[in-house]
Amino acid sequence: MNEGLLIRPSEVAEVQEAVRAHPKSLPRGGGTKAALSTPREGQAVLDMTGLxxxxxxxxxxxxxVALAGTPLAEVEALLARHGQYLPFDPPLAELGATLGGTVAAGLSGPMRQRYGGVRDFILGVRFVDGEGEVVRGGGxxxxxAxxxxxxxxxxxxxxxxxxxxxxxxKVxxxxxxxATLKVTFDRLEEALEAMYKLASSPLEFYALDLETNPATLTLRLGGQxxxxPSRLERLRAFLGHPPDTHTLLLEGEKERDYWRFVGRLEWGHGYLVKVPIQPSRIAGLERELPAGMRRYISAGNLLYLNWPDSIEKLDNLLKSQGLRGLVLRGDAEPAVSETLKSPLIGVDWEHxxxxxxxxxxxxxxxxxxxx
Amino acid sequence: MNPALSELGRIYPPERLLVQPGQLVPYESDALTAFRARPLAVVLPETTDEVVQTIGWCARHKVPYVARGSGTSLSGGSLPVEGGLVIGLNRMNKLLRLDPAERVAVVQPGFINLEVSNAAAPYGLYYAPDPSSQPVSTIGGNLAFNSGGAHCLKYGMTSNHVLGAKVVLPTGEIVELGSQSLEGVGPDWLGLFVGSEGLMGIAVEVTLRLLPKPEKYHTVLAAYDSLEKAGNAVAAVVASGLLPGAMEIMDHLAIEAAEAAVKAGYPMDARALLIVELEGEAPEVEAEARHLGDVIAASGAYEVRVARDADERAKIWKGRKAAFSAVGRLSPDYLVQDGVVPRSKLGQALLEIERLSQQYGLRVANVFHAGDGNLHPLILYDGKVKGQLEQAEALAGEILKLCVSLGGSITGEHGVGMEKKAYMPAMFSQADLALMRRIRRAVDPDELANRGKMFPHSEAPALTPHGPHPLEKAGVIWRE
Known part of the structure; x- marks a missing residue:
């Protein structure tokens, strides 16, 4: 870590002041995504948790409407008291992630399947621009419009x-x-085929996730x-009545615990990387990836990947697949994050x-x- | 022909380069007919390369331009710049790719909105954004103005259904924004481009997301003896935890007009009609329908009808969709606004609109997307009566300011365009507008692309009454 300056503004005016006073600054929320919130040489860190x-x-x-440094957990608890939620289902809430960090990183979770991701639910924004001006967009x-x-x-x-x-x-x-049904398949191809069929069907899912080892679809239903019960029955029929040994039904507190655990994205050592993807590219990528923890979310549109090796290797792999990635957190030691040239890896779409x-x-x- | 124009003649054959006054007239205004401007010329490109060459020509000669689809903008968004170029994109109207497995369609900007759903229908898919202009409006125009429709609360606007776009920037550079994935990394450049009202360039290829068609619809029509009761019913539906795909309210004047026009069979004595539609998986919709039935029964509706089949559903919607052009029959001219208020302020907003209507001596009919607080007051006036258009515009302005003061927005789906730019400062600060302008100039240093729109204090042509758009008279488009 460099010995950079740490500023903790508690008012918007102090953010403006800090931006104007320092040639380089890096805002940080809960610090749950170290690869994005670890300062480089010369960057002052704006700890936004005071706002x-x-x-x-x-x-x-x-x-x-909330200040950017508000913890997701606080927002979710408030919403839950009124039977509501953030439909983009931000991950890392339990670890202390904030609203601002979630938006800046652009992170959504499994339930984005039903109504959309963070981009689809953000209505308004107030921010301090590079001139130190406070500006507002949206409503x-x-x-x-x-x-x-x-x-x-x-x-x-x-x-x-x-x-x-x-x-x-918007909430x-x-x-x-x-209720959540987990269905395992003998081969990845079968799981992919089922995923395609489900995603094109009128069946509606709060989550439609694919895991690869073993090939498993995790399907979350919600409603009245x-x-x-009849919807679960229809789902089983749609899947061709898979044998009981291949299915697991989660309900009640157990089901909610399961999804809370998924939202932590805690997969041990290695980098945590977000990779936007599309279903047709999954099979090709899977041929190149080593065994390990990962989860394809929202019918194969978003991959959260645990990468045990060097980022240079992943960068090359993503490039070869025509994909792009965002490194969210490094290995256990924070120093690793700092060695990254950029958290954005893979194909360069600079324009x-x-x-x-x-x-x-x-x-x-x-x-x-x-x- | 001036030398610059003859240069354009090397890009376009004569039938795709319109310069004669008679050829230009149809392009002088869009669906906001109160504004009119004479362009220098109209070009009709057929390829991306022609668009790039045209933009290059505009940049060299500093000629402002507006890209135009079917010209259904209600905010004057596709109004020509006086003496500028109109780039008509209707000939770039191909479906480039339809991939039902990946559920995407790639289209050119002149492709018609409704045609996307028609093309996807054999695969059980559809394109969700449904502005009422969808039988004629183009995807390019929808994208530029982030068009809405009746189903926005649940499914979002155009921006939530565009995955990617190939864009010709005002500098002539071509960039690819977005991708084919629902997700991205790095700033959401595509999100900024969509809804930028033609000020940042021209989309020449657009990747759209398709959704599976809902298995079942449940459409309820409820009649009330007051607007307030209908408004309270919407609040009760929301409080019940249901999330209907659409909730629409029409007031007495709108009901009367719709009934006279299409005979939808609406209860004629109602002071307000509420349409609520649930859609989704059959067992879920059936369960939700029972809860909705309880809520509506307790809401004081004096008559409730449930569509028993697709025909009855279509009939309920027919009256709603025809309401606008139907209101036009009650009056030689009308203006429509699309301001938004917080849902809880709907009642207050409607009372205030009624008061303004009396104060100005102009009738106002109301049809609105109640689920998302998106008003559509129709201000009736007679353009042949001296001063009435100005009065109508002033009343419209008061309604917009009212929406902002109640915590809402000057536009929910029509965009700012020419019509509402004077009201941008009611919603945004000097600093907000200065930043937006800085972004605009960074992308388009000479401010050629759709010059004069969105930003206040940019030059505007004078208002003149011209009556409804020809397409509207023919019943092809509606204003909502």
Whole structure:
């Protein structure tokens, strides 16, 4: 670790001040994604956990507004008291992740399958740009088409375009009842085929996840409790009545515990990497990946991967597959994260649009890790 | 022909380069007919290369331009820049690829919205965003204005269904934004581009996400003796934890007009009608329908109808979809707004609109997406009566400011375009607007792409009454 400066603003004005006072700064929320929140030489760290708290929440509006440093766990607990939730299902909540860090990293979890990811639920954003100005984009109502869509732009922006200070989200009612069916297959190809069929069917899932060792589909249903038994029966029929030895039904507290555990993405040593993907590329990638922990989420659109080897090797592998990745956390030692040239690996999609927009938001390069 | 135009003549054959006044007239306005401007010329490219060459020509000669699809914008978004170029994209209307297994469609910008769902239908798939203009509006225009529809609360707007786009930037560079995956890493550049109202370039290929068609619909029509009761019913549905795909309310004036126009069989004496639609897996919809039935029964509706089959469902929606053009029959002209208020403020907003209507002496009909607080007040006026258009515009402006003061937005789905740019400062601060402008200039240094739109204090042509758009008179498009 370098001996960089650590600033903990407790007001937006202090964020502005800090941005203006330092040539380089890196916002940090809960620090659950070390590869994204470990400063480089010369970067002042803005610890955003001092800007915390829900500002507006009326369950009847399906809208929640909170400061960026608010822990996900706090937001989720509040929503749960009113039977609601963040439909993009952010991971790492139990480990202390914040709203701001989740948006900046662009992370969604298994339940994104039902209604969409963080980009689909962010309504408004307030941030400090590279000039130290506080700016707002979007709004606080569930539908809005005024002005450039800055809220979406900030999803995945990694602190590179500004320091998030306030966020507004659309929220939804959580289903009255849920149940999860795990189905294992003898071969990956069979699981993939079933995944395709399920995703194209009118059957609706809160989660449609694929694991590879052994090939397993994890299917989460949600809705009215009285409809669940018949829906589970239809699902089994749709899958051709797999034998009991190949299925596992999770319900009640056990089911909720299972998903809480999944959301921790704790898979031991190695890097944790997010890889956007599409179903047709899974088989090819699987031929190259070593055995290990990983999970394909949302019918094969999002891979969370545990990578035990060097990042250079993964970078090359992703390039060869035409994929891109985001390293979220390194090995046990934080020092490892620092050795990364960039958390963005794989195919480089840098383009003129990106350069131009970045220059407009951060003309003095305050948020770039590079000199 | 001036020398610059003759240069364009080397890119386009004469039938795709329109310069005669008679050829230009159809392009002088869009569905917001109160505005009109004469372009220098209209070009009709058929290839990405022609678009790139055209953008290059515009950049060299500093000629502003607007890309246009079917011209159904309700905010004047596709209004020409006076003396600028119109790039009509209707001939770039191919379905480039349909991949039912991956559930994506790749189309050119001139491809029609409804045709996407038609192409996907044999595979049990559809394209979710359903603006009422969908039989004619193009994907390119939908993308530029982030079009909505009746099902946005649950399924989102156009932006939530566009996976990728190949874009010609105002500098002539071509970039690929997004991908074929629902996820990405790094800033969401595509998210910024969608809904940028043509100010950041022209999408020449668009990758759309397709969804499986719902297995079952349950459509309920409930009649109330007051708007307030209908509004309270929406609140009760929300409080029950149900998430209907659509919740729509029509007031008495809109009901009367719709009934006269398409004979949907609506209860004529109702002060307000509520349409609620559930959709999804059959056993789930059946269970939800029972809960919805209880909520509606307790809501004070004096008549409730449930569509028994697809025909009855279509009939309920027919009246709703025709309401706008039908209201047009009650009056020679009308303006429609699409401001948004928090759902809990709907009642307050409607009362205030009624008060403004009386104050201005102009009738206002209301049809709105109640589920997401998206109002659609239709302000009736007669353009032949001196000063009425200006009065109608002023009333519309008051409604927009009302929406902002209640914590909402000046536009839910039509976009800012020409019409609402003066109201942007009601919603955004100087610093917000300055940053948006900085982004615009970074992407388009000469501000050629759709110059004069979205940002306040950019030049505007004078308002003139012109009556409904020809397509609207023909009943092909609706304003909502």
């Amino acid at each position: 915390s708290g829900v500002l507006e929440y009326d369950p009847a509006e399906y809208v929640l 606080k109502v569930v539908k809005n 005024a002005g450039f869509d800055l809220p979406k732009l900030m999803v995945g922006s990694l602190g590179r375009l500004g320091v998030l200070v306030e966020l507004a989200f 939804f009612p959580f289903p009255k009842a849920t 409790p009285e409809a669940l 003129s649009f990106a350069r131009r927009v970045t220059a407009a938001l951060d003309p003095h390069n305050r948020f770039s890790p590079n000199p």
